[in-house]
Amino acid sequence: MDDRTLENLGLAEAPRDHPLAYPGAWPESSGLLDGDRLLPLEDLTHDDRTPVLAVGSNACPGQLRHKMAQSGITSPIPMVRTRVTGIDVGVSAHVSRMGYVSASPFHAPGAVRELFVIWLDAEQLAVVDASEGVPVPGGNYDRAWLPGPEVRIELETGRPLPGAYVYVNRHGVLHDGTGAPRRHPGQRELITKLLLDSARLRKLFGVTAEDFCARARADAALCARGTRLLVEEKLVTASGLERFVRPQQTGSPGTGAPLSPPST
Numbered sequence: 400m401d402d403r404t405l406e407n408l409g410l411a412e413a414p415r416d417h418p419l420a421y422p423g424a425w426p427e428s429s430g431l432l433d434g435d436r437l438l439p440l441e442d443l444t445h446d447d448r449t450p451v452l453a454v455g456s457n458a459c460p461g462q463l464r465h466k467m468a469q470s471g472i473t474s475p476i477p478m479v480r481t482r483v484t485g486i487d488v489g490v491s492a493h494v495s496r497m498g499y500v501s502a503s504p505f506h507a508p509g510a511v512r513e514l515f516v517i518w519l520d521a522e523q524l525a526v527v528d529a530s531e532g533v534p535v536p537g538g539n540y541d542r543a544w545l546p547g548p549e550v551r552i553e554l555e556t557g558r559p560l561p562g563a564y565v566y567v568n569r570h571g572v573l574h575d576g577t578g579a580p581r582r583h584p585g586q587r588e589l590i591t592k593l594l595l596d597s598a599r600l601r602k603l604f605g606v607t608a609e610d611f612c613a614r615a616r617a618d619a620a621l622c623a624r625g626t627r628l629l630v631e632e633k634l635v636t637a638s639g640l641e642r643f644v645r646p647q648q649t650g651s652p653g654t655g656a657p658l659s660p661p662s663t
């Protein structure tokens with residue numbers, strides 16, 4: 400299985416270590432993330448796990464491996480490639496302490512994207528929730544259930560899922576100048592354009608994408624100032640997914656059971 404290592408597959412690099420590479424490399428097809436290997440995956444659904452739609456670095460095996468390793472979790476994670484209708488990938492209206500401006504979903508009827516669903520057990524879900532700030536009042540994301548009738552998520556077989564969770568940014572998303580959410584174009588292009596358009600951002604973060612990443616990394620106060628500035632510069636709009644956010648249902652390590660979809 401040496402040929403299935405993340406290194407050999409070009410999937411080992413984590414955006415947390417290389418911010419301008421965000422969201423990181425995604426697999427070409429479904430697989431089972433098992434330590435530092437991505438193995439073939441037989442089952443595309445897992446009733447004993449919770450499905451989470453990944454729109455950013457949670458679809459990057461290198462990033463997922465790092466998150467789990469920090470918490471001492473070694474259990475495998477099924478990563479399933481899906482075809483999603485009704486969601487597009489926008490720009491989170493916050494500056495991450497990892498040194499990048501992350502992705503966030505927005506409601507886009509008719510839009511079709513190839514995205515991954517990661518199937519998490521209770522411990523894994525708690526780790527990813529924590530990394531997104533879900534349990535923290537001042538965190539950046541809520542986890543929301545997207546029901547199948549509203550957002551269609553199809554497996555490679557064509558079978559639709561009844562729904563999946565997704566992380567919705569509490570700050571909103573950046574708009575494209577017309578008021579509509581903008582699509583995430585990639586980290587370097589995004590940061591370069593933001594700095595070019597805002598003298599106030601350049602004053603905080605420098606004039607290049609490299610400057611931005613270096614200054615933002617691990618500087619919580621600066622990131623918070625940058626996040627507030629995005630609002631002050633009137634760059635922020637709603638994602639359209641806020642209506643799916645309910646009183647938070649966070650996973651608890653060791654419970655062993657997945658979260659059930661909310662009743663409608």
